[in-house]
Amino acid sequence: MSExxxxxxxxxxxxxxxxxxDLDELTRSNAALRAALPRPTELFYSLKANxxxxxxxxxxxxxxRAEVCSPGELRVALAAGCDPAQVLYTGPGKRDIDxxxxxxxGVELFSVDSPYGLDQLDRMAREHDVEVRAxxxxxxxxxxxxxxxxxxxxxxxxxxxVRWVLDQxxxxxxxxxxCPVGFHLYMGSNVDGEDALIAQFTQSVDTIRRLVAATxxxxxxxxxxxxxxxPFARAGARPDLPxxxxxxxxxxxxAFPGWPEQGPAVAFESGRYLVGTCGTLVTRVxxxxxxxxxxxxxxxxxxxxxxxxSGLRRLPPIVPxxxxxxxxxxxxxxxxxxxxxxxxxxxxxxxxxxxxxxVPGQLVAVPNVGAYGLYASLVAFLAHPMPIxxxxxxxxxxxVTRLELTRHTVTGSDRx
Numbered sequence: 001m002s003e004x005x006x007x008x009x010x011x012x013x014x015x016x017x018x019x020x021x022d023l024d025e026l027t028r029s030n031a032a033l034r035a036a037l038p039r040p041t042e043l044f045y046s047l048k049a050n051x052x053x054x055x056x057x058x059x060x061x062x063x064x065r066a067e068v069c070s071p072g073e074l075r076v077a078l079a080a081g082c083d084p085a086q087v088l089y090t091g092p093g094k095r096d097i098d099x100x101x102x103x104x105x106g107v108e109l110f111s112v113d114s115p116y117g118l119d120q121l122d123r124m125a126r127e128h129d130v131e132v133r134a135x136x137x138x139x140x141x142x143x144x145x146x147x148x149x150x151x152x153x154x155x156x157x158x159x160x161x162v163r164w165v166l167d168q169x170x171x172x173x174x175x176x177x178x179c180p181v182g183f184h185l186y187m188g189s190n191v192d193g194e195d196a197l198i199a200q201f202t203q204s205v206d207t208i209r210r211l212v213a214a215t216x217x218x219x220x221x222x223x224x225x226x227x228x229x230x231p232f233a234r235a236g237a238r239p240d241l242p243x244x245x246x247x248x249x250x251x252x253x254x255a256f257p258g259w260p261e262q263g264p265a266v267a268f269e270s271g272r273y274l275v276g277t278c279g280t281l282v283t284r285v286x287x288x289x290x291x292x293x294x295x296x297x298x299x300x301x302x303x304x305x306x307x308x309x310s311g312l313r314r315l316p317p318i319v320p321x322x323x324x325x326x327x328x329x330x331x332x333x334x335x336x337x338x339x340x341x342x343x344x345x346x347x348x349x350x351x352x353x354x355x356x357x358x359v360p361g362q363l364v365a366v367p368n369v370g371a372y373g374l375y376a377s378l379v380a381f382l383a384h385p386m387p388i389x390x391x392x393x394x395x396x397x398x399x400v401t402r403l404e405l406t407r408h409t410v411t412g413s414d415r416x
Contacts, residue, residue: 003395004282004325008363014400016363017283017301017387019374021050023058024393025278026370029238030062033228033273036241038249040260042267044088044223047073049271049371050279054391054399056080059274067269071098078105085109088223088267090137090184092157099124103132111135111184111223113159115171122175131177135184135223138162140207158186162207169215180217182264183208186225190272193229194244200227201248205255219264228273231368233306233320238277272371279370281306281387282325285362286341295336297358302340302347305387306369308378319350325363329356342382380405 004020007013037043044067045059051073057080060066066077069091077087084106089099092113102110103124112118112134125132139159165172174180185207187200204224212218230238256263283301290296307318322338332354340347358364374387391399 003392004280004365007397008282008326014282014390014397015388017281017305019369019387019389020280020282021052021055021275021370021389021391022278022280022393023054023391023398026055026058026275027062029274029277030059030064032238032240033270036228036244037268038245038252038260038266040265042265044267044269045274046226046269046271047077048375050275050373050375051076052389052391052401053080055275055278055370056082064274065267071101074102074105074107088135092159094120096120096124100128103128103130107132109133109135109181111137113137113157115160118172118175118178118180122178125177131179133179133181135182135221136160136165136172136180137184137186138165138207138211140185140187140203142203159184162211165211166214169211172215173217182219182221182223183211184223184225186223186269187227189227190229190232191227193239194241194247197227197241197244198247198251200225202251205251209255221265221267223267223269226269226271226273228270230272230276230371232272232276232372233318233366233369235321235323235367238273274371276371277368279368279373281366281369281373282363283366283387285358285360285364287360288358291337295333295355297336297338297355299338299340299349299364301366301387302342302349304340304342304347304378304381304384306366306373306377307349308381309372309376319353320366320369322355322364323367324356324358325365327362332356341384374403379403 034043043064045064046067047056048069053076056076060081065086065088066082067088067090068074068077078084085108087107088109088111089102089107090111099121110121110132112121118134121132121134137159139156139161141162172180185204187204191197191200201224208219208222252259252266281301283299285297286300287298334354335352336355337348338350338353379386386403388400388402390397
């Protein structure tokens with residue numbers, strides 16, 4: 001917190017609330033994950049975690065490819081310097097107008113979830129007189145253990161059930177302008193530890209071998225997803241994965257003889273691990289009181305700035321650590337309710353947590369919110385001001401921006 005305290009003691013201190021993204025930590029996270037993956041493998045950055053343009057540009061410059069699932073994310077990726085031919089466009093449902101925009105932009109690789117998805121992509125590719133490639137996303141038979149959020153092995157919008165593909169492989173074959181080049185499996189997010197990661201990747205590789213036997217087609221590319229865990233809104237460091245690379249290399253070499261010189265190219269995805277620990281939310285205390293004998297702290301920030309999707313099970317229930325920025329902490333006061341300023345009782349971060357004594361105007365910080373922070377929140381609810389976003393490198397501010405929600409008159413193709 002010392003670096004932030006120094007920043008807020010300057011005459012030109014940023015406004016609050018403010019998200020700070022430490023680009024040096026971003027570099028360290030990328031290096032740590034690269035070291036935990038076997039070579040040669042590709043790494044996709046999942047923009048859903050944090051599509052801030054500077055964050056995306058930094059990871060692009062570091063060699064990450066972009067995984068996007070909306071036209072907005074695609075535009076950010078392209079503006080950040082991503083080669084459209086290196087982008088992976090995913091998502092369980094895609095509008096014709098969005099696929100057409102992606103094809104026109106030069107995107108060549110798409111993840112599809114069904115025979116209809118292949119037909120739809122083929123139609124868009126033919127209309128634009130291009131050929132594209134597809135990964136067939138697979139919903140495996142059973143969930144893998146150790147997941148923070150299950151993405152497969154249950155009835156789901158994600159992917160085609162593996163039994164469907166095994167029983168009717170021709171439905172997932174080539175179209176005139178679409179070449180299926182491999183498979184995409186994503187078992188879950190926020191997976192806890194090396195053993196759980198290896199278990200899910202082993203299950204995915206075994207499933208791919210079954211699919212290869214059924215279809216008779218050797219994949220050119222397999223995307224094994226990710227799920228690499230990291231702390232969220234709690235103090236702590238990203239986990240070390242010292243043996244993961246060697247264990248994954250052994251797994252792949254056993255499954256695909258001759259790998260990596262022969263066999264499919266292999267890709268992984270990450271959002272949370274890459275950017276989670278680079279972000280800190282700094283916000284002010286608005287009010288401190290007692291209600292029916294219970295201490296209550298009201299902050300500038302609530303579910304409109306952090307954790308809005310927790311109630312939808314997209315994130316773990318949020319009970320954030322609040323670290324003081326501008327004053328020494330006293331003995332913690334147990335049983336404190338922490339809320340934001342919204343006019344709803346749902347705007348509550350904690351019902352009974354221990355906090356140091358706080359006063360109105362004081363600065364507090366929530367660590368490790370670089371992933372699924374502002375961009376997974378209820379930003380439009382009640383129209384409070386957006387937090388500013390500040391990027392820092394070498395202890396110096398490199399950019400200050402604010403995400404704005406604006407209205408515009410809908411005309412022409414926007415109506416699609």
